[in-house]
Amino acid sequence: MKNIKVSLSNSTPVLEQPVEYVERKGIGHPDSLIDGIVERASTDLSNAYADKTGMILHHNLDKGLIVGGSAKAVFGGGEITKPIEVIVAGRASNRYQDIEIPVNDIVINSAKNYLKENTRFLDLENEVRFSTKILEGSEDLKHIFGRSSEMPLANDTSFGIGFAPFSVTERLVLGTERMLNGKEYKDLVPAVGEDIKVMGIREDNRITLTIAAAFVSKFIGNADEYFTLKDRVKKDVESFVGKTEKGYEVEVVVNNGDNRESGSIYMTKSGLSCESGDDGSVGRGNRVNGLITPFRNMSLEAAAGKNPMNHIGKIYNVLANLIANDVIKLYPEIEECYVSLVSQIGRPIDDPRHLDIKLGAKDKKIVEKLGNKISGLAEEELANISYLTKEIVAGKHNMF
Template sequence: MEVITTTGLSAVSALLGVEVVERKGTGHPDTLADGVAEAISRAYSRYCLDEFGAIMHHNTDKTSLLGGAADVRFGHGELTAPVQVLVNGRITAALGDHTIPVTDIVTAAARTYLAGALPLLDAERWVEVRTRLTQASSPGAVSGPDTTQREASRQRWFAPRTLDDLAERHRMFSNDTSAGVASWPRGIGEQLALGIEEHLTGEAFRAEHPCYGTDIKLMVVRHGPRVQLTACVPQIARETPDLDSYIARRNQARDLITEVAGRIAPEHHVTVSVNTRDDDSRPELYLTATGSSIESGDEGVVGRGNRANGLISMLRPWSAEGVSGKNPVYHVGKLYNLAASEAARRLHEETGLDCAVALVSQSGRDLTDPWQAIVQTSGPSPVGAGHVRRVIADVMGDLGMLREQLLDGKLATA
């Protein structure tokens, strides 16, 4: 591992500076797509571990959602066409003669996840799961007279005869050349975006305010102590009897967000706007049957929403990788982004500096030995390379624990 350390990182948690931060809520179509892809990977992985003691090769990180249609009016909301889940990817369908019930696993995981994320969505009736899965190998499988006898060859990547055909059981290596990027600590704008959305979509708030949905989107712009925040907050049609109620609750949402923002950033001046596209005279409003625009034609795609840290921070270093649905065993597009976040957090705790970490993999290289590790910090002097090497080595040594957190659903990927 080559270690590069440098300075020049802006201390975003300081009073001066600018942040532009977006957060797509739990009911946003892109967040739903991430959640479905990860739920499928998790369910498939658990099945394989229970049946075989190892996770078969798979990736569902190209999953997308196509929105349905809904009849929405004051006091009433119902779907009229289903939400479609397009599960695109590759999944091992059998280990030797043991057939894996891939379609059943995928369908159950997708519907269960969406039913939990959108309780007003009848997932059995209004979610259609369409699997588009193959077992084709990536480039590298070169045919020849002896390829059928080779253990752990590319020929057997998605068609293993026994566990010996899983290459990672012989040597754990990076499946791709990619980079995982993360920063720590969170800036005020990031804290606001994350904290407000989590409050508005939390169980306690939803129980107290059933009129609001979870397809919430926040855009935060901070310039020094001044923060401007625009929120999109859906309302549930059956809980909203008329226009006056809708307007009153829109105003209430603005006041509630302002209150939460005051607790998170008491030394900042926060201005809040809610549902700025509404036209009360027509009316055209953010009124929904289920609390998400996925019910009415919007689409969701893995990787288009929040990064692995749950945010889209426009002026911070970040990776474009879609983390959700990637194989948790060896896929660097998942593991290196999460590892970079942990490394940045540990380095900040040890140095007190704002830290950005990039872990760059090299296809075929040992998974726990990144090709390049770049650390940029605030302050006048770079962190020592030996210090960085020790922290990253410790983080990479903990990948097994990270995988368990992913499989237990305790570590978010979007």
């Protein structure tokens, strides 16, 4: 038996608490953009390593920055007057025996491809500058990375956190951003840019969704059109909420900082706030489950860009969420599940120093009845942990 403890949670379930905050930074938010870029870079580099050497080599690309540019957005158009800068930093192996791996070229191409696929109105050749600051990793970490041929050894003493199920507020916040940034909605309302942030505030059964959405200037002819579009977004979200959740009073607020009298509105040339001063940094945005949840246990690890072989800051955060969701699916009498795993550097990743599972249930007897089964489930997940590397490289798990 691994170092696993299953116990009754002593905290009040989130749904029963009087207040809850939930945030989601959408795919076009600068923090999310740089998370996506470094994660794509890690994935592409992992595939390149495997193709050239038959294995994934040591790398961590979880230090990245988007430096916002300058722009002028006017009704019907605009221009980016100072390019956005994308900087990826980290450590990566550029050679294996006599095989060279063009790390910097791979990372730059990854960044360009990610932005091409996830933004619509950026001129990547003229409006974005790309650079890298990537060096070889330290010998001790590279040695740990390649020491075991059977089970990777943890390259850090760190922890991962997961929970399930999502609350109503969490589902609404995540669902609203995904709806507004979905292809179907973009086809219907192309003036809504990718930089969307949703903040959910629940007070008892009343939820306020405050949405910041960067509108695209080329689709807007004047102020009246802007406010008409803004009102449409509000009504579309209200319709989405009405179809999604019942029993809650939901208020939707869009671009609350607008001031019609002064002419201050949230309009951009590209649909991205990073065109004119807003910056982004890896790890400042959503957790692995796609949300920022201050009323829950959270890890502050930046999962995006970390290597998928033995970096606990990535693997354990994914695994914790998988275990928590499996517990909820298999045992409906469990109302809430929190999973925490902590590693020790150099220890096999299938053998955490400790794995803690806290269960929310009406009766302690439920936990006593299911404790061994849930512990066994977690142990089985740990025994199969190596499959996560393949799934992460295949893009089957979100990192933000």
